[in-house]
Amino acid sequence: MIPFLAVFAVALCVALVIVVISVMTGFLDMVRSSGKTLMGDVVVSYPIRGIPDYERLVAAITAKPEAAAATPVVDTWGLLRMPYPAGDAKESEQIQIWGIEPASFAAVTGFADTLKWKAVPEDTAADMRWDLVRQHASELLDGMSESQKVLLLRLTARDELDGATDDVVRRIVAKESPRDLQNRLGLLSFNLADITKVLGPEGIAVLAEAAPRLWNPDIVISDGLTLKRNGRPAMVSGLHVSKANLRTSTGDYAISAGGHWWMPRFQGTLTTLPIDSRGGLLEPESVILPFANEFSSGVYIIDQSRVMVPIETVQRLTHLDASERVDPDDPTRVLSTTPARATMVLVRATDGVDAETLQAAVRAAYEEFEQAADKAGRKVPLLGRDPGLGILTWEQQNASFIGPVEKERELMRTLFSIVYLVCGALIVAIFWAIVYEKTRDIGILRSIGATRIGIVHIFLLYGLFVGTLGALGGIGLGWLVTTNMEAIHESMSDPPLWLGVAFLVAAASMLLWTIWNRQNGKLLPMLLGVLGSLVLAGIGVGELLIRSSGGIVLWDPAVYYFTEIPHTVDWTSAWITAGGAVICSVIAAAIPAARAADIDPVGALRYE
């Protein structure tokens, strides 16, 4: 019984450390890898004024073997007027606007994979079909044959027309007003199979022409990839920009109003404040752009505040586009030209090249770009001269964010070394008790010739056994908890009723069983029974309390940056932890082992 307690204690400690370190490491890995998804490995940045002739810089960088791809970005802040709510008073969101070249941007970042919508969501599609059918109702009705109308009537009238012959139905159709028939079509539009049957290929072709996305999901993706809708510039916003995208407890997204507020159906207004060459604010610039798709990078702050827009559009909004200065007296005379500018160039490393090596290569490319500009008499920001110009790796760029996370993990490690101490102290105490219990046996062993070292050996082996068993159990438990983290978290945020009830029932039956089986007033079993049922009842009541207060959300994406909890075990740390636990157990066992070896055999044998 006592050794099991020790094994259990070790297992719990190991599991605890493994879970915490795994989550922290997973978190750090997500931070690190999100760099690749969001902005490649190295960033050349020159905010606000921008790097002119960036195409030459991109060419110089991609000429380096270390760089796999490079892409220019213009970033700025602005407001996005959302399409919701219905009515005139629309909401606006503060937004970070990234002007991108979609093709090369997708080559540098994981943009293509972050696109949320691979097709029109089912609810939205039904909503859109309804709109579409109502808009084209008269046209559709004109194109329908009599038998199609009969089918329409049969399908919308349900069982009322059961048994009626086609002739009867045809007579009813003739009596129906066009408006009634249009309403029937609208009603049927929610059922894709039925409406397809009634309209036939010709009718569907009419709808497909008006809204090709509904019948061809590829368009939804390619719209997102090219930042276009119906061939015109469009934007892709982060999934959490729109308040109409609601995260469900299962981690999926529901679109509010039964799928109505799906952003790619609508358009929004982007407004920015351009800055002139002297740093002063100019008149606000606005542009209305349709939404093409939405992206979900998994990094909450990005998904909540960024919108991707074609680079030319943002250059116009920020006055970073190519411009000419003309003589006010003679507008045909061009005094000077200013090339288009980009505030960032993102670079992705070739596979196997680390960010630091790439950084050096990009630096070299920038120097070439500088020299070429100097020869041609063009002005570009200079490395080492212009303080705003930076060539940074993703980790350097986000040091203020990654640094604290790393520190947090180290802090956790340190704090949890204290758990090891607790674990060690527990083993010392438990083994001390075992030695006390086995004093007589130790005397017996000495009397048959066992050496003191032999006695120490027995207890060290015992410690090794307890430590190993506990560590393995802890790894198992840690793995179980870590990989099921989402499910556990979910059940905490929405605890099922049956669980609380089950705990209360278990508590009640344990209490009853204890009272029923009270053995002639023995105190210990009574106490254990009562305590056990109290603990069970406590868990049950706590669970119900959490439930009644709407659950607790531990992993709030707004706090932890990512929308999902890391749930893979950090095996390196896990084995180190387990090894540490085994070593701690053996060391802890050494203390009582030494006491056991010091036991006077004569005293021990007299001990009855």
Added chain:
Amino acid sequence: MSNPLLQTHELCKTYRLGRVEVPVLKGCSMHVNSGEFLAVLGSSGSGKSTLLHLMGGLDRPDVGGGEILHDGSSLASRSARQLDRYRARTVGFVFQFYHLLPELSVLENAMLPGLVPGGVGAVEARKRAHELLGRFGLEHRLHHRPRELSGGERQRTAIARALANNPDVLLADEPTGNLDVQTGGEILDLIQEAHQGGLTIVMVTHDQRIADRADRSVQLIDGRLQPS
């Protein structure tokens, strides 16, 4: 005449009980010849067990309190490790309260001394345990725990354990003290049988009738030995 197998010379042993020093042995001199069955008679608390522990190398006499000779050489001159080996190979203890390990089976208890350093080794120990337990009528009890045995069966297991490493001397401390007369008699028969097989035996008891079964007996009175 050859040296006696075991010899004590003016043995003194004092215990401390709190602040009080209690002299238990005040100069015990005796010898046991090889192949002899010696009984040490004494009332309870007379120091019989202490004498046995000293002879078995479990305890050491007071500083300057005499010496114990085994085959003519003093135990005091031996290192802790040599004493461990002495306990493993030369002597075998039998106690009044059996002192079996409760977690181990009868067979494992009887094998145990074979596994300590200096023991005969696991294979030989198993063979010898089977043989001894068989001879003592315990073959049907090999895999039972001590708590499932009767007192007599426990003591027979303890004797098998004491003989596991083929010792020179059996040191028996009131081996029948916890048993009824008939069972005690059976145990004494067993010990006598071992003695007839050539084993040297030192048995302490408070019972004159039991001491009578020995070749010779000495009496421990007031910390000193007298022939009886």
